[in-house]
Each structure stands twice: as structure tokens, then as C-alpha cells.
Amino acid sequence: MTRFKKILVANRGEIAVRIMRACREMNIQTVAVYSDADRAALHTRVADEAVHIGASPPRESYLNIEKIIDAAKKTNADAIHPGYGFLAENADFAQAVDDAGIVFIGPSPFSIRARGDKAQARARMMKSGVPVVPGFQDADDEESLARAADEIGYPILIKAAAGGGGKAMRVVGTASDFTEALAAARREALHAFGDARVILEKYVANARHIEFQILADKFGNTVHLFERECSIQRRHQKIIEETPSPLLDNDLRERMGSAAVAAARAVNYENAGTIEFIVNPDTRDFYFLEMNTRLQVEHPITELTTGLDLVQWQLRIAQGERYGERSVQQRGHAIECRIYAEDPSNNFLPSTGRVLDLELPQMPGVRADSGIETDDEASAFYDPLLVKLIAYAETRDAAIAKMQNALREFVLLGVTTNVEFLQAVLEHETFREGKATTRFLEEIGDWRLETGDWRLETALIAAAVVELLEKKVSDVPVSSANDPYSPWRANGAFRAGGGAASGF
Amino acid sequence: MKFIYTHNEQTHTLDVEHAGDAFEIEINGERSHVQVISFTPPRLTFSHNGKIFSARVASDGKKSWVHLDGTTFVLERADARTQRGHSHGAREGTGSGIVVAPMPGQVRGVLVNAGDAVTEGQPLVILEAMKMELKVSAPHDGVVAKILVTQGQSVEREQILGQVESNQ
Known part of the structure; x- marks a missing residue:
């Protein structure tokens, strides 16, 4: 078994900081990489060393494979953690890291290609008998795609084949909008992932989005660490996640968990990964949606309910440690709220600016994963996720109450965020009843909270x-x-x- | 001294007089007494009509941000608002045809040239911020009078991107 001495984190923001903290707890040195815009960003301050890798646009820095590998060589890092987004699910990157004699903390390039590519993943799942949503992944020319869309029937979802994290996805309601939506999805896909290929899926309205966390070591131990309910989404971007899912009973949990483990085993999956399903809440049928071959944004809720540190386990597995036959229980209830730099009163469009003041809530059962501090900049170049708040309590109701309290004590001045909207969702009857589907936020309507005159x-x-x-x-x-x-x-x-x- | 703020499109006027750390404030016609207890930016502790409050207050010059009792208020200052007034009016469609950026970001593409005939809703400029793409479209039929941005350029929210002149 090897022991890492130094790890380069090929990411920025809250996830880079979170990974570096795990490294420090394991007595591993860290290297940050940064762009022009991130010259003094928090992740560069938390790391032991920091290497400049290029201009602010992601393609010139955080997506530049050569520069990142050069930085790792220059600093003698023995492993690279890709975080999520950017190059996390880019098989060429994993391969290049491997070729450079550096350990890639994640699955093999083969697994990333097989599972990270949505087109291949769908084909493989169909072969191994896992139920998938009707869709099309056999060709990428516009004519074939348009014909397939007609055959599947509108509404259609266009997705980046290389994508993930809700980026470069478009719902198309009618055939007349197809050409334009396809072009937009391709542009976004090219910009976000460096790959313009897309796949099609039937858009399933009123579904639940439920995913299972997988952990697999190098010795064939593959387990699931239960589910995460991720139905609260806007523009296919998750906003609130929780575990356990209010929809699942033990029987359904068992069946979906087994399917998730079988799916991971089928490609000798190694390290942390996630199997996403959509579930029809009425029939309780579930379909494989995609596999994410990386750490998820919402991993903390699994950590709080299982007691495992997923990032540390990623490192331990990559070092060749055995996960073994641990029995892990799901305990209590955890909720995550994502605080985004976006303006609810401007159609939830991105907002930017300097953070004039930041105060993270401090109370028992609340965790805050932040990528910023006071005086840092929310830049238009990168993801709008600024901070994740995670609340843990014995029951769902108690966890909601704790999260409401945490949001009240959360202070961020200088950049408009969605905090007030998060509060409104937590108070909404549909959410309270645990009945929210992926359409919930589109149908929420007038959500503004009454703030008393005296406060104003x-x-x-x-x-x-x-x-x-x-x-x-x-x-x-x-x-x-x-x-x-x-x-x-x-x-x-x-x-x-x-x-x-x-x-x- | 007068202070004018806008919050959720509503304007509020405050008349403030003070002696030392004691303030007499008239707000929306009602007078109240405020005593500052401490001010360690951004935290202001004060008593207002006998009750003690603690708020966190910061300003970027255009807006004052106030976190009070679990809620954040964004208060736009009057002078900043007048500057913004022009483009705002244009966006609401006063016929000037001025096209502004609905969000800050980078110009990902310019789809038309000055002199091009365009129809209402036709995309003119593609903006991108935080990995999200947004089309900015022609407010009405007409001819592109000017385009003021180029690909790759960064823009502020409400910055003027160009203008479309009506045919008549």
C-alpha cells in the first residue's frame, strides 16, 4: 500500500477547500492550482503550495490538462484529486495523469469512458438489464437526432454526452424548437466539457430524482451508502438534497441499492461514484439515469448520516486500502442547501460581486462548506455555488427546523444569493410533505416571504x-x-x- | 439629512438628524429615536424606540446590504438608482430599442452586425456567466443601429449592448 505525501487538487471553490482539509487531517501536503481570477482565492490560501495555471476562462486554466499535469510534476505531487465538474469526469485527463506516473483519485479511465459518457452508459445499462429511460445515443448528427426525437416523442431532454452536474441540458417542448436548442446545448457542452456531443432522453415530468452513493475498493468490495433525494432542482441544477428520501421504504431502498451496486460491479468500478435514478412516485418504478464517476456536490449529507468521510475514503481507496466488510447504518436525517450567487428577483440569473461580509452559522448539527471568505470575489467565470449548508438531526422535521435556523444566521452581504428562496422552499407545504418532484420549483409560483414592515x-x-x-x-x-x-x-x-x- | 433607498421597487425616504451617537429619524412620516451603542463594521448595535437591535451592514457604494433578524435587505441608494434609470426605462420598452445585459458575464457571441434587419425576439448577443448561457434578443422589429460589445468581452448587469431602431 502506498502513502500519499502530496496531493494536487485540480479544482477551486468549496470542493477544493473541503478536499484539502481531508488531506491535512491525513497528514498529506496539498497543492492548489489557480487562474488569474483566483489569484488570491480561498483554495490557494488553504493549500500548502499554489501554482498558477492560466487565464480566467476555465478552458485556459482549470480545463487545461497539460498545465495541471505540469503543475503536479513541478511540485512532486504523487496524486491528483479532480473534485467535481471541470476535468473530474474526463477520461483523457485520468489517462494523462496515469501516463505521467501520478495517481488519479477516482475510477480508471476505462470506467470513466464506459460510465461517464452518457451515450455508452445507457447502452451498457440496457445490455445488463438495468431499466433506462427511453432515449437515443447511437448517432450525433442533427438529422439522426431530430428523427430520434420525433420517434421518442416530445418533450425531449438534450444532454451533453460528456456532461454532468446539470450543465448543458435543454428541455425541448416541440419539434420546431429542436434545431436552436440543439445548437445551444452543443455550445454549452463544448464550453463546459470540451465536447459538443449530445444524447437525447424522453423528458419525464413529475419524477423523483434519487441517487445512490457507491464506494468500491481495489479488491472487489463494492457497497452502497444509501440514497440521496435530489428532486429539488432548478434548470436541472440541484438546490436542496436530503437523506433518507421521504419516498423510499426499506423494500424499494433495498432494490434500488442492489441495482446500483450491480451496475457499478459490471464495470469493475473503483473509488466513489453515484448511480442516479429517476423514480415514478405513483408506480414506484425506477430507471437508471446516469452514473457519476466522481464525488458529488451533495456528498456531505451521506457523510453525516453514515459517519464516513467520503473524501478520506477516496484517498484511502486510491492508496490501496481495503474497505472491507464494514456494516454501515443510515442514522438520522440530513439536508443540504446550496447557496448560489443568483438573484431570485432577476429570474434567478447569476449575480456577481465582492463579498463584503460573510458569517457562517455556528450551531450543533450544522456544517458549512464554503469556498469563500469576506473580501473574496464571486466571479462570472465559474460555478455560482458559494457555500453549502448541511443540517443533521434525528428526524426529517427536526433537520428542516435546524436548516431554517442555520439560514437565518447565515450572513452574506455584497452578492445577491438565493437564501430567501431556500427559506421559502423549506416552508412550502409540498416540500414539508416530502412530495416534491423535479417539476416542483417550476410550479412553485409566488414564493416571496412576508417580511414584516418593522424589519424593513x-x-x-x-x-x-x-x-x-x-x-x-x-x-x-x-x-x-x-x-x-x-x-x-x-x-x-x-x-x-x-x-x-x-x-x- | 435625507436618505432615499429603494427596496423591491418601493422608495423610502428617511430624514436623519443627529447629535453624537443619538439620532432622530423620520421615516415614512413617523419619527423615532435611535441610539448607537456600538459600531464595529460591519456590526451596528443600536436601540430603536427602546428596543436593542444588532444588524450587519455593508455597502458597495450603490447598495447597502443589511442583515437583520434573519433577513437580508438590499437597499439601493437613490443616486445609484438615477444613474441606472435610463437603461431600465429602455428595457421596459419605451421604444428607444436600447438592449441591455440582464446579467453580468462574458459576451460569448455577437450574432448580428450594425445595419442588419432583425425581427422581434431574434437573438442578438449570447452572454455567459457561471457556465450559464443566455440569449439577449431584439425588443422589436427593426434595424440594428449599433452593437457596442465584442466577443470575449466582460459586461456588467444593465450595461448597454446595442440598439435596435424601429423601421418607422
């Missing part, structure tokens, strides 16, 4: 008072600021601007 009034007062206090500071001429007899110095117990010490 008090907030207005606070804003004006602070503006006045700060104005006064900036009005002070430099000479009089140093003058002990200046009238500006005589203003009571508080110090405007906070810079002056009272013992001066």
Missing part, C-alpha cells in the same frame, strides 16, 4: 445610520484626524469606521 424599517434606519457614520469618517481631513482637539474625535463611546482604538 429597522433595516432602513441601520443603513442610514451607517452611511452617516461612515461619511463622517471619510470627511475627516487627514490633519484633523491626528489632532487630539479636533471635534471629530469627540463623538461618544463608539468609533465610526472601527479603525480607531479607544486607548489612542
Whole structure:
């Protein structure tokens, strides 16, 4: 068994920070890579070393295989963790890392090709008898795709073949919109994954999106670590996840878990992975959707309910450690809320800006995975995910209440986020009843919470008072600021601007 | 001294007078008394009509952000709002045909040239931010009078991208 001494994390944001922390706990050195825009980003500050790999657009930095491998060689890293997104599910990257004599923390290039490529994955699943959604993955020219779309019947979902994480996906309602949607999906796919190929799937409305966490070591031990309910999505981007799923009973959980393990075993899957299913809540039929050959954004809810550290297990498995015959129980209930830089009052479009103030909630049972600190920038170049809040409690109701409390105590000033929207979802009857499907957010309608007039009034007062206090500071001429007899110095117990010490 | 803020499209006017750390504030016609207890940016602790509050307040020059009792309020300052007023009016369709960026991001593609005839809803510019793509379309039929951005350029929200002139 090898022991890693130094790991390069080929990612940014909260996941890079989270991986580096796991490394530190295992006494492994870390190397960050960064683009121009991330020159001083949190992940570069957390790492032991940081290497600049190019300009801000992802294709010139975080998607540049050569530069990342060069950085690993230069720093003598013995392994690379890809995180999620970017190159995490790029088989060429895994192969190039391997060829460079560096350990890729994840499955083999073969598994990534077989499972990460949605077209191949569908074909393989069909062969091994796992139920799949009707779709098309046999050709990539527009004519074949358009014909297949007609045969499957609209609405159709166009997905990047190399994709994942909800990027480059388009729902097409009618044949007349197909050409344009295809072009847009291809552009997004090329930009996000460097691969413009797409597949088609019948769009199943009113379904539940439920996935199973897989862990597999090098010795054929393949287990599932239960499910994650991920139906709360907007534009195919998950927003709130929880485990256990309110829909599953033990029987269905058992059947889906077995299917997930069998699917992973069929390609000798190694390391952490996820099998996504869609479930018809009425018939309780489930279909294989895709396999993600990486760590998921929402992995913390599995960690809190199983007690395992998935990132540390990824490293241990990659080092050749045996997972063995552990028996893992699902305990309590965990919920994750994703805090995005997006503006609910501007059609949930991305928002950017500098973080003027960030306060993470601190209370028992709440975990915050953040990629930012005060003064950091939410850049238009990268994913809008800023912070993940995860709440854990004995029951679902208690976990919801804890999350509501955590969101109340979460402070992020300077960048518009979806926090108020998350609060509205947590209060919504459909969510409370555990009945939300993947259509829920599109149908939620008017969700704005009533904020009492007194709060707004008090907030207005606070804003004006602070503006006045700060104005006064900036009005002070430099000479009089140093003058002990200046009238500006005589203003009571508080110090405007906070810079002056009272013992001066 | 007057302070004017906009919150959710509603305008609020505050008249503030102060002596030291005591403030007399008239807001929407009602007077109240505020005493500042401490101010360590961004935290402001104050009493308002006898009750004590703690808020976190920060400003980027255009907006004041206030977190109070579990809620974040974004208050746009009046001066910043007047600057923005032009493009805002244009977007609502006053006929000027000015096309603005609905979000900050990079220009991924410019699909038309000045002088091109376009129809309402025809995509003019493709923007991308945070890996999301967005088409910005012609507000009405007409001719592209100008395009002010080029591919690869970064734009702010509400920045003018171009203009479409009506035919008549």
C-alpha cells in the first residue's frame, strides 16, 4: 500500500477547500492550482503550495490538462484529486495523469469512458438489464437526432454526452424548437466539457430524482451508502438534497441499492461514484439515469448520516486500502442547501460581486462548506455555488427546523444569493410533505416571504445610520484626524469606521 | 439629512438628524429615536424606540446590504438608482430599442452586425456567466443601429449592448 505525501487538487471553490482539509487531517501536503481570477482565492490560501495555471476562462486554466499535469510534476505531487465538474469526469485527463506516473483519485479511465459518457452508459445499462429511460445515443448528427426525437416523442431532454452536474441540458417542448436548442446545448457542452456531443432522453415530468452513493475498493468490495433525494432542482441544477428520501421504504431502498451496486460491479468500478435514478412516485418504478464517476456536490449529507468521510475514503481507496466488510447504518436525517450567487428577483440569473461580509452559522448539527471568505470575489467565470449548508438531526422535521435556523444566521452581504428562496422552499407545504418532484420549483409560483414592515424599517434606519457614520469618517481631513482637539474625535463611546482604538 | 433607498421597487425616504451617537429619524412620516451603542463594521448595535437591535451592514457604494433578524435587505441608494434609470426605462420598452445585459458575464457571441434587419425576439448577443448561457434578443422589429460589445468581452448587469431602431 502506498502513502500519499502530496496531493494536487485540480479544482477551486468549496470542493477544493473541503478536499484539502481531508488531506491535512491525513497528514498529506496539498497543492492548489489557480487562474488569474483566483489569484488570491480561498483554495490557494488553504493549500500548502499554489501554482498558477492560466487565464480566467476555465478552458485556459482549470480545463487545461497539460498545465495541471505540469503543475503536479513541478511540485512532486504523487496524486491528483479532480473534485467535481471541470476535468473530474474526463477520461483523457485520468489517462494523462496515469501516463505521467501520478495517481488519479477516482475510477480508471476505462470506467470513466464506459460510465461517464452518457451515450455508452445507457447502452451498457440496457445490455445488463438495468431499466433506462427511453432515449437515443447511437448517432450525433442533427438529422439522426431530430428523427430520434420525433420517434421518442416530445418533450425531449438534450444532454451533453460528456456532461454532468446539470450543465448543458435543454428541455425541448416541440419539434420546431429542436434545431436552436440543439445548437445551444452543443455550445454549452463544448464550453463546459470540451465536447459538443449530445444524447437525447424522453423528458419525464413529475419524477423523483434519487441517487445512490457507491464506494468500491481495489479488491472487489463494492457497497452502497444509501440514497440521496435530489428532486429539488432548478434548470436541472440541484438546490436542496436530503437523506433518507421521504419516498423510499426499506423494500424499494433495498432494490434500488442492489441495482446500483450491480451496475457499478459490471464495470469493475473503483473509488466513489453515484448511480442516479429517476423514480415514478405513483408506480414506484425506477430507471437508471446516469452514473457519476466522481464525488458529488451533495456528498456531505451521506457523510453525516453514515459517519464516513467520503473524501478520506477516496484517498484511502486510491492508496490501496481495503474497505472491507464494514456494516454501515443510515442514522438520522440530513439536508443540504446550496447557496448560489443568483438573484431570485432577476429570474434567478447569476449575480456577481465582492463579498463584503460573510458569517457562517455556528450551531450543533450544522456544517458549512464554503469556498469563500469576506473580501473574496464571486466571479462570472465559474460555478455560482458559494457555500453549502448541511443540517443533521434525528428526524426529517427536526433537520428542516435546524436548516431554517442555520439560514437565518447565515450572513452574506455584497452578492445577491438565493437564501430567501431556500427559506421559502423549506416552508412550502409540498416540500414539508416530502412530495416534491423535479417539476416542483417550476410550479412553485409566488414564493416571496412576508417580511414584516418593522424589519424593513429597522433595516432602513441601520443603513442610514451607517452611511452617516461612515461619511463622517471619510470627511475627516487627514490633519484633523491626528489632532487630539479636533471635534471629530469627540463623538461618544463608539468609533465610526472601527479603525480607531479607544486607548489612542 | 435625507436618505432615499429603494427596496423591491418601493422608495423610502428617511430624514436623519443627529447629535453624537443619538439620532432622530423620520421615516415614512413617523419619527423615532435611535441610539448607537456600538459600531464595529460591519456590526451596528443600536436601540430603536427602546428596543436593542444588532444588524450587519455593508455597502458597495450603490447598495447597502443589511442583515437583520434573519433577513437580508438590499437597499439601493437613490443616486445609484438615477444613474441606472435610463437603461431600465429602455428595457421596459419605451421604444428607444436600447438592449441591455440582464446579467453580468462574458459576451460569448455577437450574432448580428450594425445595419442588419432583425425581427422581434431574434437573438442578438449570447452572454455567459457561471457556465450559464443566455440569449439577449431584439425588443422589436427593426434595424440594428449599433452593437457596442465584442466577443470575449466582460459586461456588467444593465450595461448597454446595442440598439435596435424601429423601421418607422
